[in-house]
Amino acid sequence: MLNNVYDYLLVASLFSIWIVILMNVVLATSGFVSYMKHYRNQTNRDLDHYPFVSVLIPAHNEAKVIEKTLLSILNLDYKNDQYEIIVINDNSSDDSADVLKKMQEKYPKRFLKIINTDNKIGGKGKSNALNIGLAYSKGEFIVIYDADNTPEKSALKELVYSIVHDDHAGAVIGKFRCRNKNANFLTRCINLESLYFQWMAQAGRWQLFKLCTIPGTNFIIRRSILEKIGGWDTKAVTEDTEISFRIYLLGYHIRFCPYSASWEQEPENLSVWFKQRNRWVKGNYYVLFKNYKYLFDKDAGFVRFDLIYYISVYIFFFVAAITSDLIFILNFGGFIQTTVMGYSLLLWFLAYVLFVLSVQISSSTEKGEVSLSNSLIILVMYFTYCKLWAVVAAMGFISFIKDLIFKREAKWYKTERF
Amino acid sequence: MKKNYNKKLSHQIDLVDTLIIVLFFMLTIIYAYGQFGEEILNFYVILSVMIGCIIGYYTNITIAILYSILFNFAYASLHIFVYITQAIPININVYFWMIVIPLFAIMFALKGKWIRDLQMENLSLKKENNEYVMVDKETGLRNSQSFFSELQGYMNINKRYGIIANLMLVKVKYENEVVRIIGMPKFEKIITLLSSEIDKMLREEDRKYILRDSNMFGVVFLTQNDDGEMVKDRLKNTIRQLAFHEEEALIHKMKLEIMVGLASFDQEKTSNAYEFFQMAEKDMEYDV
Numbered sequence: 001m002l003n004n005v006y007d008y009l010l011v012a013s014l015f016s017i018w019i020v021i022l023m024n025v026v027l028a029t030s031g032f033v034s035y036m037k038h039y040r041n042q043t044n045r046d047l048d049h050y051p052f053v054s055v056l057i058p059a060h061n062e063a064k065v066i067e068k069t070l071l072s073i074l075n076l077d078y079k080n081d082q083y084e085i086i087v088i089n090d091n092s093s094d095d096s097a098d099v100l101k102k103m104q105e106k107y108p109k110r111f112l113k114i115i116n117t118d119n120k121i122g123g124k125g126k127s128n129a130l131n132i133g134l135a136y137s138k139g140e141f142i143v144i145y146d147a148d149n150t151p152e153k154s155a156l157k158e159l160v161y162s163i164v165h166d167d168h169a170g171a172v173i174g175k176f177r178c179r180n181k182n183a184n185f186l187t188r189c190i191n192l193e194s195l196y197f198q199w200m201a202q203a204g205r206w207q208l209f210k211l212c213t214i215p216g217t218n219f220i221i222r223r224s225i226l227e228k229i230g231g232w233d234t235k236a237v238t239e240d241t242e243i244s245f246r247i248y249l250l251g252y253h254i255r256f257c258p259y260s261a262s263w264e265q266e267p268e269n270l271s272v273w274f275k276q277r278n279r280w281v282k283g284n285y286y287v288l289f290k291n292y293k294y295l296f297d298k299d300a301g302f303v304r305f306d307l308i309y310y311i312s313v314y315i316f317f318f319v320a321a322i323t324s325d326l327i328f329i330l331n332f333g334g335f336i337q338t339t340v341m342g343y344s345l346l347l348w349f350l351a352y353v354l355f356v357l358s359v360q361i362s363s364s365t366e367k368g369e370v371s372l373s374n375s376l377i378i379l380v381m382y383f384t385y386c387k388l389w390a391v392v393a394a395m396g397f398i399s400f401i402k403d404l405i406f407k408r409e410a411k412w413y414k415t416e417r418f
Numbered sequence: 419m420k421k422n423y424n425k426k427l428s429h430q431i432d433l434v435d436t437l438i439i440v441l442f443f444m445l446t447i448i449y450a451y452g453q454f455g456e457e458i459l460n461f462y463v464i465l466s467v468m469i470g471c472i473i474g475y476y477t478n479i480t481i482a483i484l485y486s487i488l489f490n491f492a493y494a495s496l497h498i499f500v501y502i503t504q505a506i507p508i509n510i511n512v513y514f515w516m517i518v519i520p521l522f523a524i525m526f527a528l529k530g531k532w533i534r535d536l537q538m539e540n541l542s543l544k545k546e547n548n549e550y551v552m553v554d555k556e557t558g559l560r561n562s563q564s565f566f567s568e569l570q571g572y573m574n575i576n577k578r579y580g581i582i583a584n585l586m587l588v589k590v591k592y593e594n595e596v597v598r599i600i601g602m603p604k605f606e607k608i609i610t611l612l613s614s615e616i617d618k619m620l621r622e623e624d625r626k627y628i629l630r631d632s633n634m635f636g637v638v639f640l641t642q643n644d645d646g647e648m649v650k651d652r653l654k655n656t657i658r659q660l661a662f663h664e665e666e667a668l669i670h671k672m673k674l675e676i677m678v679g680l681a682s683f684d685q686e687k688t689s690n691a692y693e694f695f696q697m698a699e700k701d702m703e704y705d706v
Contacts, residue, residue: 011502014498018495018498021491022491025487025488025491028484028487029484029487029488032480032481032484035480343498343501343502343508345508346494346497346498346508346512346513347494347498349494349513349516350490350491350494350495350516353490353516353517353520354487354490354491357483357486357487357490357520358487360483360524361480361483361484361487364478364479364480364483365480370479
């Protein structure tokens with residue numbers, strides 16, 4: 001039984017970890033239901049009419065990849081006169097402007113706009129770049145692609161089909177896949193992580209509550225909504241999560257459309273990965289901090305689930321994991337005595353087994369991802385890649401608190417390309 | 419390439435079968451020597467392992483994993499929450515089952531998947547093969563696969579050179595009754611005999627087909643004059659005088675009769691091979 005304060009602390013942290021595991025089991029199950037629904041009842045998805053769409057591509061020093069991205073977007077399976085492409089070349093110091101100019105000359109008949117900004121109006125992050133692009137756009141719907149993306153040919157059509165057939169959808173998100181997954185161990189882990197995130201977190205929440213988080217690329221949003229909320233929040237470094245919350249609060253949902261897929265380049269070394277994830281973590285803390293009041297607002301509906309989810313992952317799970325690890329170490333060293341240690345070992349084992357199975361289940365939903373090498377990677381991912389995440393979460397939290405105390409403005413780190 | 423793939427798939431099935439046998443052996447030994455039988459819960463767990471195997475085998479790997487996730491979560495939670503209140507230490511067999519459940523379910527799901535893959539491949543190869551085979555294995559005659567495309571060819575010869583293209587369809591009269599009396603194997607022999615007679619009687623250049631889908635023989639031949647009717651009569655007479663072997667004595671008594679339909683291609687009345695075929699089929703109705 002519980003004998004001392006450490007026992008109570010350990011039980012509390014075990015319970016928090018158990019709750020997070022439970023949430024993931026529920027998400028895994030509903031993600032699976034969503035998968036079955038999407039692929040068992042696939043109907044003919046032809047568009048009757050093609051609404052005018054603006055594709056925005058924010059780019060900062062993207063000369064390495066932008067040409068290929070533009071080519072794939074120019075070749076999308078959508079009526080050419082029904083979509084415009086706006087590239088916001090945001091304060092780039094490389095030769096992006098020349099590359100883009102050449103592309104524009106090569107395709108004079110296409111609606112391809114290039115906006116070059118300097119450090120006065122531009123250079124203030126992705127949100128600011130998107131707002132500039134929005135001001136120039138004419139489309140009824142706005143679609144965003146990151147500058148390193150290669151959308152599949154049908155990606156845009158699928159997004160448009162989903163949003164025109166669902167009046168309550170404020171936005172529709174597609175999938176993103178890892179293009180350079182075979183580059184090294186890190187990119188293989190990122191690939192598995194992205195599959196897990198999309199089929200569990202995105203499809204799972206969509207199935208349960210009609211909630212998704214905009215992933216920053218390969219999504220479509222109604223222009224009317226962007227105008228109503230005044231565009232992107234320039235203070236947010238994860239503008240995608242931030243805008244998702246504002247869409248929910250307007251009473252719309254965000255639809256998940258797995259038929260639309262875009263392939264992107266993921267970080268190939270740890271320093272780039274750390275910087276990118278640090279930005280995400282900080283951004284998500286910002287969103288939590290900005291929206292936590294809705295946790296107690298009855299009208300906020302299912303937004304509260306999302307807040308609980310973020311809080312549970314970023315705060316409870318994190319604190320609980322550190323507490324239980326600390327107690328384990330202190331107990332092991334003989335500094336303290338606990339009687340419930342054995343249970344934490346089982347819980348840890350449960351977390352590990354379920355992690356392995358959940359990543360395996362999400363990779364089994366994609367063609368070509370069930371392989372012995374992927375299974376082996378999943379087995380070691382928990383002890384390697386996931387531990388890096390814990391470090392990032394801690395660093396991001398400290399950095400966010402520092403920004404808050406010293407009133408520093410969050411800076412947008414642009415992911416380096418390979 | 420294809421051959422290699424098949425080999426790989428069957429090797430994979432061999433491997434998974436061997437692994438399953440090894441795992442079952444290990445499970446039996448551990449169960450017996452670990453004294454798992456003393457705890458009643460273990461009976462239910464082993465039942466769940468077997469259910470997992472069945473689910474995995476008949477569905478797919480995704481459902482097998484989902485089953486394991488749900489089982490493991492419920493099983494581990496039960497142990498944590500029930501035993502924490504009674505301060506009973508967690509036994510090693512809890513960890514054992516948490517690995518065994520997904521392992522078995524996934525193994526069986528893989529086995530099921532690979533067997534289904536082989537079946538699918540077999541089915542598609544059979545289908546493909548049927549499409550490529552132009553000659554009937556039993557009778558040596560050309561089959562319905564080549565019939566319509568070649569019929570179109572003869573129609574084109576008529577259009578270009580004015581030579582009359584005739585289509586003659588031959589069917590056994592009261593076919594269903596005959597089959598009922600003598601049975602399918604004997605009837606098949608008669609069909610083979612008939613086809614060789616038709617083959618012998620007609621000229622080399624006449625095209626003979628066996629149309630198994632509609633239980634008919636088709637003969638396409640070219641004539642200068644309107645002498646298709648002559649060929650028809652000759653065929654009927656030959657069949658009537660046909661001597662069957664002893665084993666088909668029953669037929670001999672019954673007097674096997676055939677129905678023949680004949681149509682000559684007329685480009686004003688017929689535009690495609692199927693219509694031409696229907697004309698000959700219609701003509702068969704008048705052969706009473």
